[in-house]
Amino acid sequence: RKEVEQDPGPFNVPEGxxxxxxxxxxxxxxxxxxxYRQDCxxxxxxxxxxxxxxxxxxxxxAQLNRASQxxxxxxRDSKLSDSATYLCVVEPRxxxxxxxxxxxxxxxxxxx
Amino acid sequence: GAVVSQHPSWxxxxxxxxxxxxxxxxxxxxxxxFWYRQFPKQSLMLMATSNEGSKATYEQGVEKDKFLxxxxxxTLSTLTVTSAHPEDSSFYICSARTSGSDSYNEQFFGxxxxxxxx
Numbered sequence: 001r002k003e004v005e006q007d008p009g010p011f012n013v014p015e016g017x018x019x020x021x022x023x024x025x026x027x028x029x030x031x032x033x034x035x036y037r038q039d040c041x042x043x044x045x046x047x048x049x050x051x052x053x054x055x056x057x058x059x060x061x062a063q064l065n066r067a068s069q070x071x072x073x074x075x076r077d078s079k080l081s082d083s084a085t086y087l088c089v090v091e092p093r094x095x096x097x098x099x100x101x102x103x104x105x106x107x108x109x110x111x112x
Numbered sequence: 113g114a115v116v117s118q119h120p121s122w123x124x125x126x127x128x129x130x131x132x133x134x135x136x137x138x139x140x141x142x143x144x145x146f147w148y149r150q151f152p153k154q155s156l157m158l159m160a161t162s163n164e165g166s167k168a169t170y171e172q173g174v175e176k177d178k179f180l181x182x183x184x185x186x187t188l189s190t191l192t193v194t195s196a197h198p199e200d201s202s203f204y205i206c207s208a209r210t211s212g213s214d215s216y217n218e219q220f221f222g223x224x225x226x227x228x229x230x
Binding site: 004041042044045046098099100101102103104105 | 144146148153154155156157158161203205207209218219221222223224226
């Protein structure tokens with residue numbers, strides 16, 4: 001089983017739509033969770049951290065279910081500028097190494 | 113946020129040559145830097161973890177003699193791809209983690225270096 005698995009995508013949605021991405025992770029020792037976005041041929045950029053209580057940042061809502069080892073990202077009112085690949089990332093803090101494990105990413109295309 | 117630069121941003125070389133990629137943290141000290149590689153439509157894969165003043169820790173399957181890492185200062189780490197071959201063609205990205213408390217510190221990524229080996 002892959003360490004971090006994501007919806008294969010791609011997701012093609014119209015502007016204004018709500019879209020949800022899912023992610024599962026295999027290492028139960030993982031302590032920190034993140035969503036990054038990566039534009040084509042660019043470096044990944046942190047979108048938001050994911051907390052057990054769930055957290056929201058504007059149109060973006062992230063949730064974590066430790067029991068199911070499941071992470072989600074919800075984007076409301078999609079904008080054209082949201083088009084990117086969204087990477088689910090976990091950090092097995094218990095190892096003390098602060099190394100990030102990336103999912104393969106889910107590509108989102110927001111269509112006018 | 114903190115800025116990490118990489119140089120060069122892209123490089124094309126002949127098979128058998130060596131290529132050095134620099135990663136610099138511009139406005140902060142990075143006790144730890146990470147080197148990743150990303151093939152087309154694949155996830156970023158961690159190659160090695162580099163701590164200032166000590167030997168890098170390589171991930172399983174990454175040849176340390178082929179991918180030489182030097183982290184000589186708190187703001188500079190270099191990755192040298194020795195005797196590059198076409199299969200080494202990839203997008204190489206570094207990240208730097210700020211030093212400080214044990215609480216989580218964000219990793220800041222460089223813009224990446226696209227290597228093409230002919």
